[in-house]
Amino acid sequence: MINPTATQIKGIDMLLQYCSTKDKTLLDKALRQGQIDWGHLFYYADINGLLGYLENMTEGLEDPRVPFRIAVNLKNYVIKQKRRWTVYQELINSIISSNVVSEVPLLLKGSALKFTLYKDEAYLRNIGDIDILIDKKDVKSISNWLESQGFWLREGKNGPTAFKETTEDRYVVDIHLEDPAKLRRNPDLVLDIFQHNKISMNNGAFFIPSYEVLLVHACKHLCDHEEDFRKAFLQTELRLFWLIDIHLLLSKVNYTETVKLAEQMKWKTELLRGIWYSHILLNTNIPSNINVDEVVELNTLDTPNGIVTWPWNFVDRMKRVDRAEWLSEQLGKNGKRNDWYTAADGDRVPTIL
Template structure:
């Protein structure tokens, strides 16, 4: 799993000992890890490329294939819903800024290789109500969020087999989730965007350096959140493969990336995200190597987690190992007092966090203080 790449062919070439070791591996555990890291389609294609898919237990291989098909179906469902919205409000959609899986999925060799849960987009605050009205009229329901609502359609607590939900994760003015200040919600997120086309639909996208800042910062927001660990959404390899793919396919200016992280007020989150990437992938993308000095001061902070009762705790297992354990959720629940070790006591997917507050931003502020001396050089 740790050697999985953004293209199946490269994974197969890197797995030099896989054909000989295939029968020795714990494939049920690898299958669960693939689900947790959202790389089911990539893993399935890479195993086929390596010529050993038929040595994987049939139930595991079948699951990987079903998930690959779901990845394609999810993208199609979200895109079809976007086409409906564009048919009603083309001028609105042309100003929406799509990022993360919505735009990156098409960069993979197949949409089956990039599982996504929704289409992420940024909308200006003065157009958020207009977007809400159109989505509600199209049959979506609204879930409030810290940085903007998420809109769902075709969802239930027991989803119908074969029916994928359409979902738009709306970020009002800016993506940051926990550290929402005047700086992090600044005008750059909307004023620096570029015209784009998403499957024939006119919209906008972030410049590549800004998208890398967002992806890396976002990865730290999830890695430091207790509830994200509990729902297997803390460290996902697919987010880091997205970064690697962008770095390979685009001309990236590392100096510009670092400068944007400062201008957007996300220095702490960004430095932590780089440290998460290094722990998970064993290093940084070559083009981002000039930013390595940001990693050392914060490396230990990626093993801190913000709990909903206000505590900041340190994991008993370092991230480089923890990321490839399937029991991360159990480790997280064990941090809570006796009698409070159930996910449903703290979280419901339709309502979010039920009580308390996770001070993820406090960890990012620590990181920011530590890297100030590096940035001053």
């Protein structure tokens, strides 16, 4: 593995600081210290869902500080994100108006956050799909409706995922049945907590979880990905825009209530880990009543070849772009990405181990 250069780290540090502060002077300050490796920074921002923030810290196509082709690609990203969110909002409205679920839909994760924390600059929040939590009795109805709209469905760990390819983009609806967690699920309990801690949106057209539940779920989702070695092959074992969600949500929640909900859902370990990660990478303020001694920082991956230990601490690991290559080396003959994941099948296992 080749370590990132000092120039590359400088660009990454500048971007991460901007994500938490929105300080427009950071780019000039960084340039006064020397050049920025824009190609590396663009790639880093892309795999971490931060292209919206990278564009936001510049002055667009007219910014002489930014290479023109980088500026063009950042503009194109923003256009695509805005178009995608418009389509997803129309899709949400269609699901609601078609009455394909028996109860008012509950939107999760990015779709919920785009209606709230990112409402004024929705393109800042990277989104690849929309997530909807429903009762399992409605899965057939919403699945049939999505198929009638041109989607094809693939069964997942906690509900079907619907895909639709168009000439402009790929649209995905992730349907969660009762418990949106991927690991250590507890459907009846979690669904009840989500249903009793929600906010009505758009005059009752749909619900989103309370900020407290959104924070706990953001941390749980992050940790579920971090613990799944397959996600490292897709460069999604820990995308940094999730930490920005945590950073922003912490200023909105009643922390005592948040901990109470996390304990009820048995997600407190994940809550503390997510907050800790946001603190050490984005300098997020830790609530006064959090005990950092309870934090369990993950530095291993459980793989079919046994448990492997990351060779970098968390902060250094999150500033690298070669984690997938390192894991591939650890798995040897079964170290190809398509051994463990394909678009058609999702998570998979090789025929011969």
